[in-house]
Amino acid sequence: MTEATLVGLSEEDVYLFNQGSSYHSYRFMGAHPAVVNGMHGVRFAVWAPNAKEARVIGSFNSWDGSGHVMRQVGTTGVHALFIPYLTEGEVYKYELVKGDGTPIRKADPYAFHAERRPGTASIVTDLAGYAWNDSGWIRHKNSHTPYANPLLIYEAHAGSWKVKGKEIFYTYEELADELVPYVSELGYSHIELMPLAEHPLDQSWGYQVTGFYSATSRYGSPKGLMRFVDACHQHGLGVILDWVPGHFCKDDHGLRMFDGSPLYEGYDANRAELPLWGTLAFDFSRREVVSFLISNALYWMDLYHIDGLRVDAVANMLNLHMDKPPHMHTYNDIGGRDNLDALRFLKRLNEMVFHYYPDALMIAEDSSAWPAVTSPTYKGGLGFNFKWNMGWMNDMLRYMSLHPDERPHHHGLITFSLCYAFSENYVLPLSHDEVVHGKRSLLNKMPGSYEEKFAQLRLFYGYWMTHPGKKLLFMGGEWGQFDEWKDGDMLDWMLLDYDSHRDMLGYVRALNHEYRSLPSLWEKDAEPEGFQWIDVHNAQQSVISFIRRGRSSFSVVIANFSNRDYGDYRVGVPELGLYEIRIQSGNNAFCAPESKPPDGYRTEGASWHGYDQSISLHLPPYTFMLLAPREGDTF
Incomplete structure (x- = not known):
């Protein structure tokens, strides 16, 4: 024996x-x-x-x-x-x-x-025995490819969405009862949770892990997290978990020098140390570390029914020099800065995830220019199925922070993303990283008066929702959190006592539901045929217009990023007929259905923008308009 x-x-x-x-x-x-x-x-x-x-x-x-x-x-x-x-x-x-x-x-x-x-x-914990009730969700997920379907993600930090007092957190079960129906009612398709693996420091938000297989006890028991995921699925919500395979924290009880020598980290301190974060990088050349990490990814999908992983800091994993001073630079076996072991690990990770869970979401948080991140490994790619579009996010937040008088000189910031929008399968992230550490909230990034900030944020959300790519919004953004995110306190829910924030919530709810209901906004997200400019060059007026196309439908988008009112703005359109306003952001409260023009805009025989017909409309300052032809209503 x-x-x-x-x-x-x-x-x-x-x-x-x-x-x-x-x-x-x-x-x-x-x-x-x-x-x-x-x-x-x-x-x-x-x-x-x-x-x-x-x-x-x-x-x-x-x-x-x-x-x-x-x-x-x-x-x-x-x-x-x-x-x-x-x-x-x-x-x-x-x-x-x-x-x-x-x-x-x-x-x-x-x-x-x-x-x-x-x-x-x-x-000691036995994870067996939870009675799952999500078979309907699993059947739905198996029959709906994420590429040609809406993907609208609400990112949440469980420790600050709502709290009951100082460090008195909502439990997983309480979040199931409150967070889940709230997100579902707003029209989101998925909840993305910031890391839930056990971590010693609240302020790390879960990104510096000591227990990769332990659902953090801050919010209760593992079975409580299972109930949360089950509740999401029963409400038609997928669950994405932030996952951190690139590094781990140095606390004595964790993985550092685990058996008295470098084990999970490499022997070369210059390669293992991540000075910017104060953590240690995994040694991807150790085969047991590869078993540990790939098993961990599958563990969350197997035992917790997690639908996908947002893989943190991919660029840092791939680049041996990133965020390190020159004296800490190391090189691979062929003299380059690419971490070849991490590259092999990521490819194998995605191969194994999709082998066992073909309908999983594997989303790379990657700020690098590494090619083919979302291409299959057999085609030379990294094997993810989505990647965060950090370039779009940086350009747009920079553009929106400009005074309207400056925007005509930076028009390319809102148009350049279409030069590469179909090079990967993108998610457009408005994440926690953009509303913390002095960066200000999304609302407070907007220039101008209190009213102008709200008008521009509604405009920005409309453009974001209709731009090719899937969507992610951090909690609080849906009603215009004014202060930046405070990880030690809950969101400022009292702001919903004010009309401006309530109206913003109503606008986001309406925008979400319009997005979900219009296939033209997501059926061809990853295909160039799904997007067509009407007018890309109108920098002087800071107005853009374009068409989004699905398999058998299309929508027209007009966005006025200026503070000027255009009383007779003409837009060329591809088909005759009546164009209904599906949603209009307006300069104050968003235009509810009862305030829309009863007949929408009917085409006229004036050639414009290369089309034989056009529509003339009133375009107030900071206005987003989403139009769709009324089916069967043509001249």
């Missing part, structure tokens, strides 16, 4: 883990309630190849591991032990003896639950 068999492990599982080919390693690593030789208990397994000895310590043995020494499985570096009579809820750590005989105490890298900070121990 082998060492693996003695503790209930499969030799094949451990072998594949060592080879970097174990993609469900959470099924045997960590702490698992089990039955071995007829006895109920918990089996522990940890990878610590450089430890002289590994022990399990916890409340059950008064934190003295001398009686619970783990057995190393051959030369695999995996230590394992079955302890009879232990049950779910036991608090534990691993005590690892370094080469010099010094013991160190570490949380379990594969722990499914952890103590709430400032506690650092792991908790």
Whole structure:
């Protein structure tokens, strides 16, 4: 009988883990309630190849591991032990003896639950047994490709959407009862949650992780998170999780120097250290690290039914020099700055995710110019299916912050994105990163008076919603949060007592539902045929107009970024007939359906913009208009 068999492990599982080919390693690593030789208990397994000895310590043995020494499985570096009579809820750590005989105490890298900070121990947790009720959502998801369907994402930070007091957070269940119906009613298709893996510091927002397999205990139990995801699915909402495979924090109980030597990080400190963030980069050349990370991605989809991952800091993973001073620069084996191990990892990650979950969303948060990020790996791409369009975001936020008198001189900021809009499958992000650290809220980026700020934000949202690409908006943006995001406090919900913010919420709700209802705005998001300029050159008046096309429908968009009123503005259109106003932002409150012109705009036989017919309309300052031909109504 082998060492693996003695503790209930499969030799094949451990072998594949060592080879970097174990993609469900959470099924045997960590702490698992089990039955071995007829006895109920918990089996522990940890990878610590450089430890002289590994022990399990916890409340059950008064934190003295001398009686619970783990057995190393051959030369695999995996230590394992079955302890009879232990049950779910036991608090534990691993005590690892370094080469010099010094013991160190570490949380379990594969722990499914952890103590709430400032506690650092792991908790034996059985994730089986939750009764899911999302089969209808899964069938829907399997039959709807994300490329040719609406993708409208509400990004939320669970610790500040709403709170009940200082560091008194809503639980996963309470968020299921309040956040989920709120987002669903506003018309979003997905919720994106900032990282929920266990992390010691609230102000890191979850991006500096100690427990990659532990849903943070700040908001409750793992089963509570399952209920939240289930509630989302029952409301027709997909769930995207921010995922951070590029680095980890240095807290003593975490992955740093895990068995007394660099293990999850590389031996070269210049490559491992990320000085800007104060964290350590994963060593993607270690096969066991690859097993750990790819398994983690699949874990969230397998056990929590997460629909997709927004992969953080892809550019940082790929570039060995990014955010590092020259004396820390390292080079790959062919003398370049590309992290070839990270490149191979990302490709393998996406291959495995789509192998097991073909309908998953894998979204790269990537600010680099790396080509073919959203192309399949067999075509030389990285294999993601979406990428954040950081160029569009930077250009548009810069443009919108300009005084209207300056905008004619920077017209290219609103038009240049169409030169590359179809080079990748893009998401247009208005994320938390743009409304924090002194950058001001989206509303407060707009120049001018209080009223002008609201008018321009409505205009901006309309252009964003009709520009090719999927959409993401950070919480609070839907009603015009005035102050920038404060991660230690909840959003300023009292602003909804004021008409301007209530009207903004109503406008965003209407805009969201119009987007979802018009296939022309999303059926051909990734195809050049889905977009056509009507007038791209009107820099003097700061007005643009264009057509969005679906498979069998089209819409017309006119956006006036100036503070001037154009009483008779003529726009060429491709077909005869009546063009209804689907939504108009207006200079004050948005134009509700009852205030629209009853017959819309009927075409006239005046050639304009290269078309044989055109419409004449009133275009107030800072106005966005979305028009669509009334079906069957032609001359």
